[in-house]
Amino acid sequence: MTRAEGLAGALQALEARLVTACAAAGRDRADVTLVAVSKTRPVADVLALRELGVRDFGENRAQEAKEKARAVPDVRWHFVGSLQTNKARSVASYAAAVHSVDRAALVDPLAAGAGRRGSALDVFVQVSLDDDPRRGGAAVADVPALADAVAGAADLRLLGLMAVAPQEAEPAAAFGLLHELAVRLRADHPQARWISAGMTGDLEQALAAGATHVRVGTALFGRREPVLR
Numbered sequence: 001m002t003r004a005e006g007l008a009g010a011l012q013a014l015e016a017r018l019v020t021a022c023a024a025a026g027r028d029r030a031d032v033t034l035v036a037v038s039k040t041r042p043v044a045d046v047l048a049l050r051e052l053g054v055r056d057f058g059e060n061r062a063q064e065a066k067e068k069a070r071a072v073p074d075v076r077w078h079f080v081g082s083l084q085t086n087k088a089r090s091v092a093s094y095a096a097a098v099h100s101v102d103r104a105a106l107v108d109p110l111a112a113g114a115g116r117r118g119s120a121l122d123v124f125v126q127v128s129l130d131d132d133p134r135r136g137g138a139a140v141a142d143v144p145a146l147a148d149a150v151a152g153a154a155d156l157r158l159l160g161l162m163a164v165a166p167q168e169a170e171p172a173a174a175f176g177l178l179h180e181l182a183v184r185l186r187a188d189h190p191q192a193r194w195i196s197a198g199m200t201g202d203l204e205q206a207l208a209a210g211a212t213h214v215r216v217g218t219a220l221f222g223r224r225e226p227v228l229r
């Protein structure tokens, strides 16, 4: 079996999972965006999935994201990792969306980068569901002010909230809290109705809680080698 055949099989299996999970949640698969998280994977894998119709790819390191976006410009690149302030402007030059905006210091450089390229950048505010700083994400109490800052910035479009389920928690409970926060956000920002949540291990629970963007790596590409950087 070639790598391309392997990826095709994995994509088919994942699609079946998404369709089943959406049906179980009374939702339409067409309302969910699959972001293929291609971090650590070669450009050839991205090209193979693009050939199969995947149009959204996610990366979590600025340097790697930039290189892949340059190599494959005709797909939508989603930045999903923790973002250094001094990389934000560059990320905004090629990304369609940034899922990991967790502090106000990112707003100006992202807006500057988006303004320079001349098209709006989609932004999710990342929220920490357990206030553990290691996973990233704004503290729950800081979300409203951060969302206001994003919504008020020219060239940034506030899409909604993003979260990674804490390892120790039940994903269903964590995503239930995320859903509650998303409802609260929408009271202030009616247009911010998207939720980025769900990975290989917990996409069913995320879809049950209203996720509109699932970020999936392992189920498509296989296990990553542990990377020491």
Ligand SMILES: *Cc1c(COP(=O)(O)O)cnc(C)c1O
Pocket (backbone or CB within 6 Å): 037, 039, 060, 080, 081, 164, 199, 200, 201, 215, 216, 217, 218, 219
């Ligand atoms: C790596 C990563 C994913 C994908 O995780 P898998 O478990 O491999 O599906 C999703 N979101 C973020 C923020 C990631 O860093």
